[in-house]
Amino acid sequence: MKGNREIEVLIVEDDFRVAEIQKRFLEQIEGFQTVGIAASNLEAKTLIEIMQPDLLLLDVYFPDMNGLDLLKETKQQTKQMDVIMITATKEIHKVQEAISIGVFDYIIKPVVFERFKQSLLRYKDYHTNLTQLGKESLHVTQQQVDKLLRKEIVGLPNEKTYLPKGIDPLTLEKVLEVLSRENRGLTAELVAKEIGVSRTTARRYLEHLVSEEKIEADLAYGTVGRPERVYLVHS
Known part of the structure; x- marks a missing residue:
């Protein structure tokens, strides 16, 4: 700040x-x-x-x-x-x-922590930008307003879709692609092996997609009876 x-x-x-x-x-x-x-x-x-x-x-x-x-x-x-x-x-x-x-x-x-964190980081970005703009001028441009309201305007220079820190759009696309071609729920470990990242990283991307309601999460019970969190594209 x-x-x-x-x-x-x-x-x-x-x-x-x-x-x-x-x-x-x-x-x-x-x-x-x-x-x-x-x-x-x-x-x-x-x-x-x-x-x-x-x-x-x-x-x-x-x-x-x-x-x-x-x-x-x-x-x-x-x-x-x-x-x-x-x-x-x-x-x-x-x-x-x-x-x-x-x-x-x-x-x-x-509340899932990743969803909570995403919301708070968006708010922090908004609060910081608003405070800075207030110090610089009493007036704002349309681009500045769009940025404050997190609008994605096609054709604007330096356009960037908002993603929380630590979420790369290309990796996110790979995770979605892996889930989309499977007809069953996948664990974070299986997704990690498919795209070549750590289990922790895969889980971060999967929970982000859950928070955005792009995929859903459920519990599956393994052979020893311990539940595992699995992820799948909405049916």
Whole structure:
């Protein structure tokens, strides 16, 4: 971050275990700092007022509130604050409402670290660019707006499709090609052998594709009964 200022994050989640997982995930991503964990409506509003974080990680359902109502309130306030919904809520009207209010991202539980990391890195890129533009000028160009909104505009110079750090488009294409020609689920180890990379690298690409809903993951039980995570193209 410019000036070494970390992005301050408030976790609003009533399940302590889930909140702790999110906090530990954040600790693994450079440039972020957890400034608090709120488990109720009062705690959330108090910490927002006191800490004035850059970003909320917000659930939908709480015993004493609806996270979407809190989202509306934060968007009506004058201070700038962004929100990533992290929730088990899958109802399309809830997703649509969250998007229409203005969430930066919507992640469905259970959270896969690679998907979480991808979202936070995109936000970091957005936050850094916005901060830098604000220091340089009061006005922006169309290209700068497109970059902030992560738009892929055909024909623009220096066009680049966004991929998270560590994901190479050619390797990603190879992984998809291997899965597409198989009629069965493949483990990360089998994919790794096919394309000539480590098992860890293959798993990183596979989990990225799962997070993008390009493929799906399932569990298969081997001969000794231990489950293995297998990956396959949507049927």
